[in-house]
Amino acid sequence: HSAYLQDNDKPSERFGLLNVTKITENGKKLRKNWTSSWTVLQGSQLLFTKGQGGATSWFGGAQSKPEITVDLRGASAEWASKDKSSKKHVIEVKTRQGTELLIQSDNDGLINEWYRALQDAVSAHAWE
Numbered sequence: 001h002s003a004y005l006q007d008n009d010k011p012s013e014r015f016g017l018l019n020v021t022k023i024t025e026n027g028k029k030l031r032k033n034w035t036s037s038w039t040v041l042q043g044s045q046l047l048f049t050k051g052q053g054g055a056t057s058w059f060g061g062a063q064s065k066p067e068i069t070v071d072l073r074g075a076s077a078e079w080a081s082k083d084k085s086s087k088k089h090v091i092e093v094k095t096r097q098g099t100e101l102l103i104q105s106d107n108d109g110l111i112n113e114w115y116r117a118l119q120d121a122v123s124a125h126a127w128e
């Protein structure tokens with residue numbers, strides 16, 4: 001299946017293992033809970049599954065379902081300010097529905113690619 005191949009020339013279709021925590025849901029503040037999560041960007045959708053199966057547990061497979069689906073239409077993605085986290089390379093995603101997520105990787109190059117991809121996705125679907 002072609003979807004299993006990472007296509008770096010198509011930044012709006014991307015997947016990989018990232019550290020993720022929700023910090024707000026429907027406008028309500030949540031306690032942080034950083035988890036390693038298999039993350040897929042697919043058009044206007046950002047999907048997460050728990051990363052325990054590593055690269056093999058992509059939810060194109062039978063049993064793995066996304067645990068979080070984030071609608072990027074009307075969302076924003078920006079580098080998080082220092083007060084949001086002590087970690088390096090943190091992206092803050094805010095949805096129109098009032099959910100805020102932090103996405104992080106220690107890998108500089110990787111997180112920069114994600115940043116670019118998320119920015120592209122957000123601007124492509126801003127007015128939907």
Ligand code: I3S
Nearest residue numbers: 021031032033034083084085086087090102
């Ligand atoms: O923003 P906070 O509350 O300082 O976030 C840290 C906490 O969530 C902490 O967990 P507990 O306070 O529940 O034990 C986490 O272990 C840290 O990773 C959180 O901070 P960073 O700066 O890593 O996002």
